[in-house]
Amino acid sequence: MRVAADASGSVDQPWTLPESWTWVALRDVGSWTSGGTPKSTEPGYYNGPISWFRITDLNEGRLRRSEKSLTIRGLQASSAKLIEAPFLMFAMYGASIGKMAISEIDASTNQAIACCSPSEAANIDFLFLALQRSKKSIVALGQGGAQPNISQRILLDCRIPLPPLSEQRRIVERIESLFAEIAEGEAALEDARKGLETFCRALLKAAATGELTRDWRENNQPKETGHDLLARIKAERDATPKSGRGKRAAASAPLDTSDLSELPEGWAWARISDVGVVQLGRQRSPQHHQGENMHRYLRVANVFEDRIELGDVKEMNFTPPELKTFELRRNDILLNEGQTPDLLGRPAMWRSDERGMCFQNTLLRFRATEPMEPEFCFLVFRHYLHAKRFKQESQITTNIAHLSSGRFSVIEFPVPPIDEQREIVRRALTALDSTVDTKLVFEQQKADATRLRQAILKSAFEGTLVPQEPTDEPASSFLSRLKAQESANPKQMKRRKKV
Template sequence: MDQPPTDSERALPPGWALVRVDQAGEVRLGRQRSPEQDSGAHMTKYVRAANITPAGMNLTDLLEMNFTPAEREVFGLKVGDVLLTEASGSASQVGRSAIWRGEFDLCCFQNTVIRFRPHLTTSEYALVVFRHYAAAGVFAGAARGVGIQHLGGSRLAELPYPLPPLAEQTRITEIADIRLAEIREAEARLRSALHHLNEQVREIMATAVAGELAPRSPQTPEPDRARGSSRSGQINLFEETLNLDVPGLGATVPEGWLRRRVDHVGEVRLGRQRAPKHERGRNMRPYLRVANVYEDRIDTSDILRMNFEPEEVAIYELQDGDVLLNEGQSPELVGRPAIYRGEVPGACFQNTLIRFRAGDGIEPEYALLVFRHYMHSGVFREIARWSTNIAHLGLERFRALPFPIPPRDEQQRIVAEARRRLDAIAGQTRAVQASLARLPEFELELLAAAVAGELTPQDPHDEPSSELLQRLGPPRKTQATLSSLRGDTMPKRRPRPTRQAEPTPDLAAVLKENGGSLPLPELFAQAGYNRDLPEHVELFYLALRNALGGTIRLTGDAAENAELEVADAA
């Protein structure tokens, strides 16, 4: 007696079938990378997870390792193969997919990639299904792991696969491609609009500090109209200073303006260094750091505290109108400034920030415009010194920068006009960003409709998927026993020892047995774990988390193929 249809099958359109992914096509995990394959007689390009992007395949940095002729038979790519990322630190990025179009005659794939070779389905329709699963969180729900999420070949193989008739698959993908192209075009237009709005912001600030934004004052100011306050501790504020020329800065200022060093128009100070001894004490106070200072905005969602003695409070406590700048940041954002407006009462600041306290005759809001201009025009980037990927503005370099000074009343007009224009642009920017944020929802709705049979009507003349399944049968399995394949003429290597017993949580011992260091995937295997067993993946990453910072340490990139070594190996 036939079994009644399941809920999933009842929801399928006429002529469709619900199969497993490994019925719709062959599923295979790539070949593991190991040091012994870094050289050999059959060096071959291979695809890894980093080559699979949301926009398709990025083959600008394909790596090579040795694949014997037999291994090429198993792990070689063919036109139409669908490649998926097997793992990611972000669950939302697991299962990112793209189609191999035969860009290279000979190419294989690594075990950070899963290959789906279509059998009952077209490559393009399979890509639609997998993109839907990624966007809808199906892959994220199936993935396992602590820290790095693994989809796993066996878990992908077991997922349900909605299978339309072949002819309908083609109709679905044709319509989906058109709609997706429309979404991409909308995204491109919105990003172009965002770029133009950002350009307008930069132009407003450039014209503000060049005296071209607001009506000019009719007379030249007297020197004391821009004199620093006594609290700045500066003297001789209007002596000419030398060596103020910086690439990107004009050598002159408008008539009636002054041009002085930053530290001659206000007090400049670096914040207090964070140290373990300050983590507790009698005078715990909130403090601001780089993570709190965005452009023209103080973020108070994550405020930390440390101890400041009373004499330190007198130095480091913030006042309304203080301008805070990121001392260390990415090159594009170094010097990112915002005004403190009392958002966190009694707050001090850390040495990842520089404080500019405007002197008499300088409007803090005008100073903010100058510093925003310096960030956007590249002045801060030009004077910064780089350490790895962090650019440091430097207190002394910042102090020596030139500062254009209009008369006080002109500063106020500049600030008012700049604020009016910037507020208008901010409203437009929010609208564009809101539209951009809705595009992923549109794409998810489109993909969901595609795999539910809602993009195109069913044709009763199409061969039903059940008949297709009966006619073609299961997909052909690629021979997995490499030594049984003809053409493998490579001399036999002595295999690396692999643990076959229960996995061990003593990862340091495994590293010591293998020379002190291993790539993360190889450590996983050498410690006896099976990536297709969810409990093994979870146990491995639990052992890794417990050992990191103690008996073992990370020496490479924390992403794909991270290298781990015994902590006392150096």
């Protein structure tokens, strides 16, 4: 098998190379082997002095240690070999097919890794970069379904462009220099991204605590305080018959605010259920997988912070009464009920007028009670996510944290006057909208860095990254001379060490 040609070349020569370069199969630029695994049931095979690499160790860089090791007895009882450093490793099986690393220590590997000790005609770093450049084409040759694999025979038949040895070293040096510059740019970009995230968290906190509108309060006297607003909501609720299964405020003792932070003048503490209705989603069941009233529904996999992904939405049967309970309306807020602890309560707002969209019981729905501003509630929930407030109320089972509707409903909630809520929303959304464009720039620059690396590799292996030197011995001549030497002395190449 060969790497596929582009539009300008053939299978044997995918593109035109400089005169001193040549196309070679991987088998012609090194000594290849693979490893083995001793029987795990036998005692005395592991935790010895011999480093033993597995696919999970491969890090796309250089390795000086392994997580596992073999004894001499374990090495001799398997097909593993002790290979002299440095040598290149290429994963041939599973989801990690194509992962690579260079071992800088004498070591052995398991059978899932192809190992290459380069010949004198190939610089090991150049060979590593050449395989990176061709990895996508090589991996495409893999066979199998859930666990794809590529045989060593197929791998060794793949062809790469080979320049003179001295030019290989110049190419490696130039690529490493350019990649280092890109890495510095990416590090600066990551610092800027973290700074932006810090700004967003601080903004959400300022919105939820009243710091964002400190100056606004100095010049605006509210017609109705937070306490007045809560009293009005309660009076309207008491006058309205309760319907559905959503949780409202418990008619128990007032909220204990002794341990809560002091709020700005005119604000009031309440429970979440005092300002909205909380509803747990519909439980999945085989009996609901088909029926006359199939409707789409959202689950945890669809709900991210301030974002709902609709690329993979499933359906369930919802009877008309169930649809009335679980159907989403514009400005409903969905929060993850079950998630890893730090992501528990991750909220997103449903901003569509689409009818018939429901939600599963891995999500909580909060529907703000008028005249509460839903966008303000959403800002508070986003702040609680980052402040780990939801995590404090979680119950953890099998590494998954859960936030029951009951525990969520009684969490404290700050209530400003309605006019101030609207001002907070206006200021916060204006600032957050400006960060969206910045985040898009970060993502674009991150993608540009990846494309730039690929462009550098493309230029390197087409022979245009560094100039050719007329005094360099052509690669084909060097290979011919090396083969003649090996024929005269077949034991010249080092590949395996004696134990």
